[in-house]
Amino acid sequence: MPRIRIFLLLLLLNCFCNSAIAQSEEISDAKIDELINQACLHLNKSNFEKSLINSRAALNYAFLKKDDYLIAKCYRIIADNYNELSEFDKAIFFYNKTLSYANETNNDSIRYGIYNNLGNIYCFEKKQLDKGIRYYKKSIAYGLKVNNFKHVYFTNMNIAWVYFDIGHFNEGAPFLKFINSYQKRDGDKSSPIIVNMLNGMFYSYKNDYKGADTYFKKAIESGKKGDEQSNLSYAYLEYSNFLLKNRKYKEAYENLSLYNKITEELYGQEKLKKASVAGFNLELDEYKREIDKIENEKITQSQSLKKSKIIVVLFILISFIFLILIFTLYKNIVIKKKANEELLKAKEIAEEASLLKTQFISTISHELRTPLYGVVGITDMLLDEHKELYRSQYLSSLKFSARYLLSLVNDLLQINKIEENRVVLENSAFNMRDEINMIKNSLSFLSKKNNNQVLVNIDSDIPEELIGDKLRFGQILMNLVSNALKFTKNGEVIIMASLVKIEQDNYFIEFQIKDNGVGIAIADQGKVFDKFVQVGRKEEDYQGTGLGLSIVKKLLQLFGSTISLKSDIGEGTLFTFTIPFQYSTEKIQIIIDEIDFESNNLYKILIVEDNIINQLITRKIIEKNNYKCSVVNDGFSAIDLLKKEEFDVVLMDINMPLMNGFETTRRIRSIGILTPIVALTAFDKDEIADEAISSGMNDIIIKPFESEKLFKIINNLILEEKNVGC
Incomplete structure (x- = not known):
C-alpha cells in the first residue's frame, strides 16, 4: 500500500554504539559509524538481509554501551526494515521499542519519524484511520518542535494520500493545497513523483481527465529520472487505476505490469527469504534480552523478598515490643484508676493541663523579670552615682540589652497575647x-x-x-x-x-x-x-x-x-x-511635662519586699526623688508598722514568704487602714489584676519599670487620697 516512510538520514547517524561481536574488544567509533551507515544504505537499496544484519550488530553494541539514544536508533532501523517487508505487527513492536528508549533521552529528532511511520501503518495497513491521524499529528508536532519543516511537509503529504486512498477527497484537499504551495521550499528530488500522482488522483475525482492524465504522466516521468523505484511503482499503480476507470484497459494493464515488475524487483521472494533468516536471528536476540531481563527481575525480586522478610521480622519484633508497652500502659492505667476512682474526664484533664501551663508561664515570667529588675536597677544606680560612666558605651549597652532582654522575655512568654492583639x-x-x-x-x-x-x-x-x-x-x-x-x-x-x-x-x-x-x-x-x-x-x-x-x-x-x-x-x-x-x-x-514628677513634698513610702537586691534598688529609686522610705521584709512586719506609723503609699510585693501581698492587703484593709497600696511585682499584670483589685490594691506596676511611671502612679494616688480627704 502507498505511503511515504521517513527513514534515518545518514547525516543524523554520526553517533556511537557498541558491537556484540566481541565484548572484550575496544569499541571503535569508526566501526560503529560504519555499521549504522551500512544498515541505512542497505535499507534504502531494499537489501533487507544485510540491513538487518548490520542493525543487529549495532544494537548489540548499543546495549553494551547502555546508550538509550543509540539503542533507539538501532531499533528504528529494524522497525523500518519490517515496515518495508510489510510485517507490520513486528514493525509496530519495534517502533514502540524505539519510543520507549527515545523517551529516556532529550532528543526529539527521532520521534517525529517514528510517529509518521506508525501513522502510515495504522492508516494504510490496519485501516484504523483515527489512530493513524493521531500519530500523524504527533509527528507534525515534533517536526515543528525541532524546526524540521521538510518532515512536516512529508507528513502532510501522507495525510493527503490517506484521505485520497479511502475516497475522502474533500477532506484531503487542504493537505494537497499545502504540499503544492510548499513544494519548492520543502520538497526533495523524490517528492515530485508523489505530489504529481496525488494531483492526478484529485483531478480524476473532479472528472478532469485531461488534467489527471497530465499529472500522472509527470509523476511517472519524474520517477524514471530518479532512484525512487518504490514511489514510481505507486505512480504506475494509481495511473493504472485511472486508466481502468476510463476504460482504457490495454494501457491500464501495461501500467499495472510495470507496477508488478518494480515490486518484484524490490520485494522478490529470495530477498524476503534472506531477510526472514536475518530477522529470525535478530528476534532470537530480542527474546534473549527479554529472558535476561526476566532473570534480572527475578534476582531483584529475590533480593527484595529477602529485604521484605527482614522488614517483616522487624515489624513483628516492633509489634511485640509495642504490645508489651500497651500492656504496661494498660496495667498502669488500671493501677491509677484503682488508686483514684474519681479521675477527671478528658476535658477536665485538658483544663488542668492548661492551668498548669499558665502557672508555669507565670512562675517563669516572675523568675526572669526579678533578676532583670536587679540588672536594670543596678545599671541605673551606677549611672547615677558615677557620672563619669555616663558616656560609657559598655554600660549603655548593658542597660539597653537588659531592657531588650526583658522585652524579648515578655514577648516569648506572651506570644499568644501578641497574636490575640492584646498588646497595646x-x-x-x-x-x-x-x-x-x-x-x-x-x-x-x-x-x-x-x-x-x-x-x-x-x-x-x-x-x-x-x-x-x-x-x-x-x-x-x-x-x-x-x-x-x-x-x-x-x-x-x-x-x-x-x-x-x-x-x-x-x-x-x-x-x-x-x-x-x-x-x-x-x-x-x-x-x-x-x-x-x-x-x-x-x-x-x-x-x-x-x-x-x-x-x-x-x-x-x-x-x-x-x-x-x-x-x-x-x-x-x-x-x-x-x-x-x-x-x-x-x-x-x-x-515631657507628664513625666516630670519631681516634688518638694516629703512623702513617706513603705516598701514591702523580701528580696534584698530589689529592696536596695527600689529604695534608691524612691529616695532619689526626695521621698522618705521605709522597708520591711514580709507582710506581718508591714501590718505592724502601718499600725504605728502613717505612710502616703505602700509598694507591695506579691510573691513573699509567710504571707503573700494579696493576703497582706486584705488584712490591712480589714483593720481600716486606707493607705493607697501599689502592687510592685514581676507577675504579668493580666494574671493578677482581678485578685489585686478584690484584695483592695489601688494599682499595679510591673518590675522592671520606668521610674517616671512609678512616680506618676504614686503622685496620682496621693493627690486622689488628699482630694477624697477634703
Whole structure:
C-alpha cells in the first residue's frame, strides 16, 4: 500500500554504539559509524538481509554501551526494515521499542519519524484511520518542535494520500493545497513523483481527465529520472487505476505490469527469504534480552523478598515490643484508676493541663523579670552615682540589652497575647538617632566577633524627637540588625532611615537593614517569618530561637505595617519596613511635662519586699526623688508598722514568704487602714489584676519599670487620697 516512510538520514547517524561481536574488544567509533551507515544504505537499496544484519550488530553494541539514544536508533532501523517487508505487527513492536528508549533521552529528532511511520501503518495497513491521524499529528508536532519543516511537509503529504486512498477527497484537499504551495521550499528530488500522482488522483475525482492524465504522466516521468523505484511503482499503480476507470484497459494493464515488475524487483521472494533468516536471528536476540531481563527481575525480586522478610521480622519484633508497652500502659492505667476512682474526664484533664501551663508561664515570667529588675536597677544606680560612666558605651549597652532582654522575655512568654492583639503600643517621646546608635553600640561585640562594620544612614529631614513606642521599635531593629550580623562575616550591615511621606502629624519613615552576608534561598524566604523556623544551618550553627523574625513581623502588625525581604544566596539580604511616628512639638512637650514628677513634698513610702537586691534598688529609686522610705521584709512586719506609723503609699510585693501581698492587703484593709497600696511585682499584670483589685490594691506596676511611671502612679494616688480627704 502507498505511503511515504521517513527513514534515518545518514547525516543524523554520526553517533556511537557498541558491537556484540566481541565484548572484550575496544569499541571503535569508526566501526560503529560504519555499521549504522551500512544498515541505512542497505535499507534504502531494499537489501533487507544485510540491513538487518548490520542493525543487529549495532544494537548489540548499543546495549553494551547502555546508550538509550543509540539503542533507539538501532531499533528504528529494524522497525523500518519490517515496515518495508510489510510485517507490520513486528514493525509496530519495534517502533514502540524505539519510543520507549527515545523517551529516556532529550532528543526529539527521532520521534517525529517514528510517529509518521506508525501513522502510515495504522492508516494504510490496519485501516484504523483515527489512530493513524493521531500519530500523524504527533509527528507534525515534533517536526515543528525541532524546526524540521521538510518532515512536516512529508507528513502532510501522507495525510493527503490517506484521505485520497479511502475516497475522502474533500477532506484531503487542504493537505494537497499545502504540499503544492510548499513544494519548492520543502520538497526533495523524490517528492515530485508523489505530489504529481496525488494531483492526478484529485483531478480524476473532479472528472478532469485531461488534467489527471497530465499529472500522472509527470509523476511517472519524474520517477524514471530518479532512484525512487518504490514511489514510481505507486505512480504506475494509481495511473493504472485511472486508466481502468476510463476504460482504457490495454494501457491500464501495461501500467499495472510495470507496477508488478518494480515490486518484484524490490520485494522478490529470495530477498524476503534472506531477510526472514536475518530477522529470525535478530528476534532470537530480542527474546534473549527479554529472558535476561526476566532473570534480572527475578534476582531483584529475590533480593527484595529477602529485604521484605527482614522488614517483616522487624515489624513483628516492633509489634511485640509495642504490645508489651500497651500492656504496661494498660496495667498502669488500671493501677491509677484503682488508686483514684474519681479521675477527671478528658476535658477536665485538658483544663488542668492548661492551668498548669499558665502557672508555669507565670512562675517563669516572675523568675526572669526579678533578676532583670536587679540588672536594670543596678545599671541605673551606677549611672547615677558615677557620672563619669555616663558616656560609657559598655554600660549603655548593658542597660539597653537588659531592657531588650526583658522585652524579648515578655514577648516569648506572651506570644499568644501578641497574636490575640492584646498588646497595646505605648507613646513616649524619644530621639530616634540616639536609639539607633544605642542599638549599634550594644551590638558592637557581635559585629567585632564576625569582623563586621555597622553603618548608619539617617535622612536629615527626620525630626530629632519623635513620639511612639520606642521599646517595640528598638526590639524590631535589634532583632533585624543582630540577625544580619550573625549571618555576615567580614562584611557590613547598613541601617538606613528615610522619610517617605508626612500626613498631618504622622511622619512615615522607611527603614532598611541591608547586609552582604550569606543570603536566604528563595525556597526559604516564605517561611523565615514563621515561629521556630531557622535556615542557613547547613555549615555553621548560628544559634537563636527561631522567633526573632516572627516577633518582628507581629510587632510591625501592631504598628500597622508589614516587612518585605529581598535576598539571594551569597549576595546578602535586605529587609524593608515603614513605621509612622508622630511629631508635634506641643505633644512632645506635654509628654515631657507628664513625666516630670519631681516634688518638694516629703512623702513617706513603705516598701514591702523580701528580696534584698530589689529592696536596695527600689529604695534608691524612691529616695532619689526626695521621698522618705521605709522597708520591711514580709507582710506581718508591714501590718505592724502601718499600725504605728502613717505612710502616703505602700509598694507591695506579691510573691513573699509567710504571707503573700494579696493576703497582706486584705488584712490591712480589714483593720481600716486606707493607705493607697501599689502592687510592685514581676507577675504579668493580666494574671493578677482581678485578685489585686478584690484584695483592695489601688494599682499595679510591673518590675522592671520606668521610674517616671512609678512616680506618676504614686503622685496620682496621693493627690486622689488628699482630694477624697477634703
